[in-house]
Amino acid sequence: MTRTSRLRNGLAGLAIALLCPLTAQAQMAHQHGSDAACEGTELRCATKVTPFFAADGKLWLAWMAGGRLSVASSTDGGKTYSTPVPVTEQQLNLDWGPDARPKLVVDGKGTVAVAFSIFRDQAFNGQVLTTRSSDGGQSFAPVRPITASNESQRFEAMAFDQDGTVFVAWLDKRNRAPAKAEGRSYEGAGLFFASSRDGGATYAEAKLAQDNTCECCRLGLAFVGPGRPVVVFRNIYEGSVRDHAVVTFSDLTTPGEVYRVSTDDWQIKACPHQGPSLTVAPTGTYHVTWFTGGKARKGLFYAQSRDGGRTFSEPMALGQADRNPTRPFVLATQDVTTLVWKEFDGERTTVMAIQSKDDGATWSKPRAIASTDNASDHPLLVANGRQVFLSWMTKADGYRLQAIGDES
Structure with a gap:
């Protein structure tokens, strides 16, 4: 299959996923069969x-x-x-x-x-x-x-x-x-x-x-303090609007009030298959990133909350719209907040990254940190103390754990 064909099939699969859940599941089953580089368990x-x-x-x-x-x-x-x-x-x-x-x-x-x-x-x-x-x-x-x-x-x-x-x-x-x-x-x-x-x-x-x-859709989960988990999820609002919401627990058995992360107005009776990512900084700031196809906005976005999830900042757009930005992930450490996502230019899939050293108030310019010309898993972030790593599985290059330096 040519790269152009893969792009055409990928875009068609996305459209199907948004319009028809059952057909989308069949499409995903077909794609899954070609994701791995081999058939073993290694x-x-x-x-x-x-x-x-x-x-x-x-x-x-x-x-x-x-x-x-x-x-x-x-x-x-x-x-x-x-x-x-x-x-x-x-x-x-x-x-x-x-x-x-x-x-x-x-x-x-x-x-x-x-x-x-x-x-x-x-x-x-x-x-x-x-x-x-x-x-x-x-x-x-x-x-x-x-x-x-x-x-x-x-x-x-x-x-x-x-x-x-x-x-x-x-x-x-x-x-x-x-x-x-x-x-x-x-x-x-x-x-x-x-x-x-x-x-x-x-x-x-x-x-x-x-x-x-x-x-x-996947859930975003983090702790804001001992015994106090926070969950970000795609909720269903009136009229089958599927926008994101957050709930903060007062303890491990008691969920609090549900607040809306943003009003994207994505009215859809189907499965987006793209959930949010959440991290809670040492300062207590909630950092959330997500995908939407709503009437108010379309694409990838980021916002933060400094009042325990009650209100969020104006959503900030991520990525280049003509490169199908997708699969965002955010992680906050003691020194820096890092956000990554994937883009596809018709030839290669690239992981883009931005970083903030002031708890999400300002961000560095986007930079490419990894790429592949074949199938790949979602880009994930993981930290060992203050060092942040990109964790990414690709069909062509296998698994990579790549240190991400602070962007000045």
């Missing part, structure tokens, strides 16, 4: 790779390849890795949706908690599964569902609290059946959550934070 064959730096500086990776989920670690900044450990021995129908990927967090004792989702049927109903390793990633306990509900769960997000508690949020359709039984319409899914105080061995009963949210 890292070079991965389609989705998720990084995590533990407090001791060890880099951990979880990846999807060959129908299995594997975990490995590196003590030399990604130059070499330990022997990969399979999370499950059997092949699974892993959730291959554009916004789906495995999650892992590691505490100070070396306990590794993992969450991921699978498809349970041909209707794309999912199930969130969890497991953990209590021996430093040498073996994993049998996987188990995060909730007893048999309804669809997808798009889990996972984070560690300061005391080692694992917090997970996900999208859940358990309220769909009761609504149908009562003759009521039901749109979207519920934002559910649960926490674990034993390193991911068991989770508390799932609770609802917000119902009728968009059912097919």
Whole structure:
């Protein structure tokens, strides 16, 4: 297939995704089959790779390849890795949706908690599964569902609290059946959550934070303080407007009021398959970036909140519109806030980056930091202390962990 053909097919796939969820899912299934460079379970064959730096500086990776989920670690900044450990021995129908990927967090004792989702049927109903390793990633306990509900769960997000508690949020359709039984319409899914105080061995009963949210986009999750998670999600407002919202918890079991991040007025009865990214700076500032196709604005945008998510700054546009900017990710460290996204010029996919040293008040000029001429995963950011890295899996070049220097 020529590069021009890939571009034409990619744009057609995006249009289909916005207009027809079922056809879009079939299109994604076709694309997924060609994302990996090989069919094995090793890292070079991965389609989705998720990084995590533990407090001791060890880099951990979880990846999807060959129908299995594997975990490995590196003590030399990604130059070499330990022997990969399979999370499950059997092949699974892993959730291959554009916004789906495995999650892992590691505490100070070396306990590794993992969450991921699978498809349970041909209707794309999912199930969130969890497991953990209590021996430093040498073996994993049998996987188990995060909730007893048999309804669809997808798009889990996972984070560690300061005391080692694992917090997970996900999208859940358990309220769909009761609504149908009562003759009521039901749109979207519920934002559910649960926490674990034993390193991911068991989770508390799932609770609802917000119902009728968009059912097919990743969540942004961070902590604003001990016991206070923050979740950014694509909500469904009146008229099937799918704009982003934020909820800040007062504690691990009590979600607060839901506030709107921006009024984009994206009225669509379909799955955008592009969720937001969230980071909370040491100052307490919320930094959010997202994609929209709304009437008010289209493309990638960034905004910040300095009052706990109650109000946000005027959205700032990202990227060059004629290069299809997509998949933004933001991360704040002690010194700098870094934001990356992908652009495609018809020949190559390039990761662009901007940085702010004043908590989002001003930003550097966009600069290209990586590129590929073939399929690639979303660009992610991860930090080891004050050093920020780009984490990016590409079909042509494999996995790369690339340090990002401060832009003066």
